Amino acid sequence: MQVIFIYGPPAAGKLTVAKIVAEATGFALFHNHLIVDAVASIFPFGSENFVRLREKFWIETMEAAASEDRSFIFTYLPENSVRPDFPSRVQDLVEAVGGKITFVHLTLSQDGQLDRIANADRAEFGKLRDIEILRANFDQFESAARDMPPADVVIDTEVTSAKNAAKLITSKLNEIAPG
Known part of the structure; x- marks a missing residue:
C-alpha cells in the first residue's frame, strides 16, 4: 500500500497535481474536499x-x-x-500495515496564492476563494505547515507545471516503491 499525502497552501x-498523479498511478484520489464539503453542508467550518x-x-x-491494502x-x-x-497519525496507520507514505509539499508564494485564489476552477468544491480571508490566514497556514512531517518531495508550483510536478512525484514513487 502506498499513500501520497500532498499538502500545501x-x-x-494540490488537486490539479493529484488528478494527474492518480491518472498515472491508478491510485484512488481521496481529496480533502470530499469530506470537508460534505461535513460543511451541515456544520459551519471550524465548529466543534x-x-x-x-x-x-x-x-x-x-x-x-489500509485494511484492504488500497x-x-x-x-x-x-x-x-x-x-x-x-x-503523523495518518503516517502511523499506513506504516502499521506495512504501507509507505510519501509526503509531498507543494509550495506557492503568497503573491502566487493571491493571483490564483479566485480562479473559476476553485468553485467546483468549497475551496477558499476570498482574497481577504486568505490574507488574514497566511500566518496560520504557514505555521501549521511547519508542523508537518518532513517532506519527501518539495515542489514550487509557481515555476513547475502540474504535469511536471506529477512526473516528479511519480519518479519519487518509483525510487521508494516497496519491494
Missing part, C-alpha cells in the same frame, strides 16, 4: 462538530483503505482547525 495546485466529523471520516476512510492520494491544507498530529 491554498491555490498551490465539523472538526470532529471531518477528522473521523478522514481517519476511518484511511483505516478502511493505495490512495490525499490532498491536505495544513491549518489550525486540524490537530497538529493528524499527519
